[in-house]
Amino acid sequence: MSKFQFPESILSRPVYGTLAPRPGKSHLMIADAEGAEALLELADRDENLMANSHIIYLPKDTGETYVDRLRAAGPNQLYVGPSFAAATQRIRHVLGQAHMGLQVYLTGTEGLIGQAMNEATAVGIPHTAIQTEHRGSVARRMQCVHCKGITEDVTTDPFVCSHCGLNLFVRDHYSRRLAAFQGVCIDAEDPGNVPDPVELYS
Amino acid sequence: MTIQFNEETFRDDYSFRNSDWAIKRFPFPFHEDSYMYSVNMEQHRGGPAGSVYEKRFDVDEHYVSEMRDRALVLDDDPLRCQSLPHMTLAGWDTLELIMVSKSEDYPDLFELHRDGDQWHWINRPMGIEQKFTFLDETTLPCGPLEYITRQAQGDFAVLDQRDEMLWMDAGMVTTQADWSLDFDIGMNFFEWHAPVPLAHEMGIFKRALKFLLNIQQGAPARRLNWTMTVNPLLDTSPENYHKWGIQKTQMTPETIGAKQHLRVELQTFYRLPRSNALLFPIRCYLIAFQDLTTIPKWGRRLHRVIRDLPEELATYKGFIDNRPMMLDYLSQFDDGQPTSPGIWPDLTSEPALKK
Incomplete structure (x- = not known):
């Protein structure tokens, strides 16, 4: 089954519907x-x-x-x-x-x-x-708020920024303009203390 | 009065200081001994002489140094000032509003001479003189929003209004309480406030939006907001959080009085005449705990507010880990005596600390 019911979240997080045929040229x-x-x-x-x-x-x-x-x-x-x-x-x-x-x-x-x-x-x-x-994977497209690089298909939280290498946690805050969620350094206040990554929504 | 501008820094050696004058006029944000979100709007039509509410755009002793700090932030990250293509006219509206207000409110510091669309701007504290053609971008060194907000304290969000909604479509943001213009630009009012806990459920944002959509030209509004910052760091941006976050862990009971700052935003809201956009200046004031507690009423009250603040708010505002140390420090300034209503220091009527 390729459908996933996302839990309720903050208002910037996109919500998805079910495609329906609409009249159109x-x-x-x-x-x-x-x-x-x-x-x-x-x-x-x-x-x-x-x-x-x-x-x-x-x-x-x-x-x-x-x-x-x-x-x-x-x-x-x-x-x-x-x-x-x-x-x-x-x-x-x-x-x-x-x-x-x-x-x-x-x-x-x-x-x-x-x-x-x-x-x-x-x-x-x-x-x-x-x-x-x-439909399908719940992987996310993430923007690193620090270096601005986009990491595609992120499936764990935290994850490593594919551009600058910082350990980032996955936020639900989402930018339509960037088509990305926001990733923020997880160990800024305790460098090196990075929790083990867990699968998103696991 | 003539303002003595401080030579100070908001980074590295943190030489920022508030004079006695700046302490007494600090915009203390708590009108009672507790705090919860509210749509605490009022008309922005001046205030007591010398207060931060008196002028449309308050200029204080930190002006020149704050503008230097902004220039450093922009050199490092030009994305802190952005304007979506349809917002240029709102940028000119902003430039006009600030130039007119400052030249009228501080004639000894700023001058604006207008002959049709030929404008001549003089900013004495920053040593700037510029002749330009109003509404002609090619006659300024950068876009109008960036040009004028490099000369005005506080952050500026410029909100487009359409579909009964406000959209964060332009801004200059270098003194922010941990939010990113580059990420949030283009979002609507509910989206950019999405990460704020509790307030959505309380209906705060729906009521605030309704109020803001109806702000009229010539009738600006204002409110205060607040958070906590360790060290007088203006640029508490998410972009640089991996660099400054560690500072939150570097306070001790001996240094907290000097390092821990109450950070207050004087937020104002202006309808702009040509674009119908809403200008949202967010002016940041910082005060060290050791200075704030020289005002007996404020010392008592701050202790009570921080002690009783709901955990979600202390977490969201980023000081949950430091709260016990803050309370240890602040409790010395709370002798249990009642406090007078309202935000003013009431230095002549409030009792001295009995401890």
């Missing part, structure tokens, strides 16, 4: 890994949806698991790519050419949803008009 769907399951369920709920849809899909460690099924769902365009960075130019191009009536659906990990949301809001789509559904 065209549909842009951006997903990674198990997010494919949410798109397949979406396709099941409205048989006409996929004919006007462009899917941008990053399988990550799910490999080929969902690719054939996504293709079989009959999207107008399907792109399967290796990373968000690789797909970014395509996403910008599609958003830049979009017309009124575009619906945006984002699903998968929080890092994917956050970065794709940034691209969509950058072209003027209000973040409240974008549907999101979390």
